[in-house]
Amino acid sequence: MTTSLPPLQQWVDEVTELTNPDRIHWCTGSEVEYEQLIADMQATGTLSALNQDEYPNCYLHLSDPTDVARVEHLTYVCTENKEDAGPNNNWMSPADGHAKVDALFDGAMRGRTMYVIPYCMGPIDSPYSRCGVEITDSPYVVVNMKIMTRMGAAPLERIEREGKFIKGLHSTGDLDPERRFIMHFPDELSIKSIGSGYGGNALLGKKCHALRIASFQAREEGWLAEHMLIMGLESPDGETHYIACAFPSACGKTNLAMLIPPHSLPGWKIWTLGDDIAWLHLDEDGRLRAINPESGYFGVVPGTNAKTNPNAFDMIRHDTIFTNVARTTDNEPWWEGKKDGEPAFDWQGREYDPADGKAAHPNSRFTVAATNNPSYSKLADAPEGVPISAIVFGGRRARLAPLVYEAKDWNHGVLVGASVGSETTAADAAEVGVIRRDPMAMKPFCGYNFADYWTHWLSFPDRTDKLPRIFHVNWFRQDGEGNFLWPGFGENMRVLCWIIDRCENRIGAKETPVGYLPEDGDIDTSELDISAATMRELLSIDIAHWKKENDHFGEYLDGFGARVPEALRAEQQRVAEELNQAL
Numbered sequence: 001m002t003t004s005l006p007p008l009q010q011w012v013d014e015v016t017e018l019t020n021p022d023r024i025h026w027c028t029g030s031e032v033e034y035e036q037l038i039a040d041m042q043a044t045g046t047l048s049a050l051n052q053d054e055y056p057n058c059y060l061h062l063s064d065p066t067d068v069a070r071v072e073h074l075t076y077v078c079t080e081n082k083e084d085a086g087p088n089n090n091w092m093s094p095a096d097g098h099a100k101v102d103a104l105f106d107g108a109m110r111g112r113t114m115y116v117i118p119y120c121m122g123p124i125d126s127p128y129s130r131c132g133v134e135i136t137d138s139p140y141v142v143v144n145m146k147i148m149t150r151m152g153a154a155p156l157e158r159i160e161r162e163g164k165f166i167k168g169l170h171s172t173g174d175l176d177p178e179r180r181f182i183m184h185f186p187d188e189l190s191i192k193s194i195g196s197g198y199g200g201n202a203l204l205g206k207k208c209h210a211l212r213i214a215s216f217q218a219r220e221e222g223w224l225a226e227h228m229l230i231m232g233l234e235s236p237d238g239e240t241h242y243i244a245c246a247f248p249s250a251c252g253k254t255n256l257a258m259l260i261p262p263h264s265l266p267g268w269k270i271w272t273l274g275d276d277i278a279w280l281h282l283d284e285d286g287r288l289r290a291i292n293p294e295s296g297y298f299g300v301v302p303g304t305n306a307k308t309n310p311n312a313f314d315m316i317r318h319d320t321i322f323t324n325v326a327r328t329t330d331n332e333p334w335w336e337g338k339k340d341g342e343p344a345f346d347w348q349g350r351e352y353d354p355a356d357g358k359a360a361h362p363n364s365r366f367t368v369a370a371t372n373n374p375s376y377s378k379l380a381d382a383p384e385g386v387p388i389s390a391i392v393f394g395g396r397r398a399r400l401a402p403l404v405y406e407a408k409d410w411n412h413g414v415l416v417g418a419s420v421g422s423e424t425t426a427a428d429a430a431e432v433g434v435i436r437r438d439p440m441a442m443k444p445f446c447g448y449n450f451a452d453y454w455t456h457w458l459s460f461p462d463r464t465d466k467l468p469r470i471f472h473v474n475w476f477r478q479d480g481e482g483n484f485l486w487p488g489f490g491e492n493m494r495v496l497c498w499i500i501d502r503c504e505n506r507i508g509a510k511e512t513p514v515g516y517l518p519e520d521g522d523i524d525t526s527e528l529d530i531s532a533a534t535m536r537e538l539l540s541i542d543i544a545h546w547k548k549e550n551d552h553f554g555e556y557l558d559g560f561g562a563r564v565p566e567a568l569r570a571e572q573q574r575v576a577e578e579l580n581q582a583l
């Protein structure tokens with residue numbers, strides 16, 4: 001297979017010339033191709049089969065131990081003007097960026113096969129979908145892209161018809177962190193990534209294309225590319241509301257997107273459309289509609305068990321690629337929080353010794369087709385997407401943020417999203433557990449200056465009066481001893497019910513300087529072992545602490561200088577004044 005599209009053929013030829021592969025393989029996306037790659041990788045030791053009786057078609061990949069997470073410090077946005085990338089991104093000029101990585105790509109595929117992967121982000125027949133081509137020398141990337149995207153012959157046909165595609169060049173290089181770079185060239189609609197084989201660094205359709213490049217395009221074209229799950233909540237009388245939720249990496253999107261409601265809420269049903277990325281467009285009626293550009297999940301494994309996330313626990317029992325988990329003596333995958341079995345070998349393939357640390361890497365992941373999910377929504381394939389009733393921001397905050405609150409209006413909601421703070425997690429290679437600003441959960445993923453991004457968000461009320469309501473949740477509030485105050489997981493449904501009631505104007509709320517909070521008793525806690533005092537604590541607002549937070553956010557905005565939109569400043573100052581009055 002080659003292509004009838006000259007610019008694509010020309011780019012493949014250029015890359016061939018630069019990287020010098022032994023062979024070129026154009027991916028068709030067929031099952032036969034997938035199985036052949038799985039067999040090849042078992043032969044080379046890149047993958048090993050897990051217990052096929054208990055975990056049919058499940059395989060384990062162990063990364064290089066220095067290559068187990070995204071690397072924000074090595075991720076760049078290359079624009080002519082540094083200000084366009086903004087203080088939120090590492091910057092290089094396009095010329096320097098190309099020079100830096102092209103030197104590393106020179107001859108990088110010698111002795112290897114070069115795979116050409118045409119892919120489509122979003123339903124193949126959706127006007128909202130966008131295509132790309134990833135060139136890689138990693139068969140692990142190919143099989144992951146097969147699960148995570150619509151890949152192969154059908155996307156190639158669309159690319160040839162439209163003549164448009166994002167160029168993504170990837171090589172694992174020598175996996176030396178000193179020679180690892182993830183470069184984005186938004187003006188050229190291209191990506192170059194070298195030196196990592198891991199997830200968001202290497203599966204270029206995901207964070208590189210569907211968030212960094214797409215967010216840049218979305219601003220120019222009037223839509224949004226966001227780090228959001230999409231889920232449907234079907235009530236006992238059969239009415240379904242769709243919501244989109246942005247939480248930072250490893251802060252609960254996958255788990256929320258496929259939760260099973262508690263027994264005390266009979267008749268409610270959850271439908272999953274996506275667990276990580278949403279593309280949001282205004283439709284002709286002015287409603288915000290979402291599609292999930294992905295077709296699979298690259299989800300955090302630790303913590304997944306039959307109680308916390310039964311849908312995920314079932315879906316990763318077959319046809320799943322595990323990355324960096326541990327194994328039992330029976331060759332079953334094992335991870336912290338599995339609540340079943342014992343580790344025999346750790347994520348580096350060594351005999352398990354607790355002195356070496358955790359058995360599974362905290363950022364170990366499963367790759368699985370979305371259709372494996374028992375709560376998969378067929379509308380995930382609908383070209384028109386689904387209408388969004390509520391946008392929900394959230395973070396991992398031991399203190400401060402209450403279980404749930406609602407923004408007063410869209411502009412206030414933009415402030416709420418922009419001021420998301422969260423404890424860092426193992427999803428990035430940097431330090432874990434420190435609170436940082438993660439606006440809209442997009443700190444690692446916004447492909448341009450955050451100040452311009454907030455301006456873009458604030459432009460939506462000029463275009464429609466049918467925008468969704470905006471909320472904030474926090475499942476991670478702790479007591480003095482470090483225990484979570486809220487049970488989380490399926491019980492989060494109780495909070496989502498309040499959100500839907502608010503959207504439908506079925507319930508009142510308490511007005512505070514930070515937003516609308518549930519009245520006592522309005523979050524249904526029936527059959528839940530939680531005291532009224534704990535609920536009060538979960539829904540309490542510490543005005544002095546919020547004042548500090550608001551001041552801190554004001555200083556953070558200062559770092560973006562004159563580009564910060566006036567309306568965001570005004571919101572921050574309005575809340576500051578309300579907090580002062582309440583003090």
Ligand code: GTP
Nearest residue numbers: 249250251252253254255300302303427475488489
């Ligand atoms: P990315 O894929 O990195 O973008 O992350 P994500 O937002 O999809 O996070 P995910 O759902 O995988 O959750 C990450 C970790 O948080 C897992 O270890 C979960 O077990 C844990 N977690 C998820 N939801 C909850 C919750 O409601 N309460 C508590 N205490 N932990 C949760």
Ligand code: SPV
Nearest residue numbers: 070199200207249298427
């Ligand atoms: C995240 O870190 O937010 C992820 C995993 O979803 S990765 O694909 O590596 O970005």
Ligand code: MN
Nearest residue numbers: 227249250276
């Ligand atoms: Mn993510």
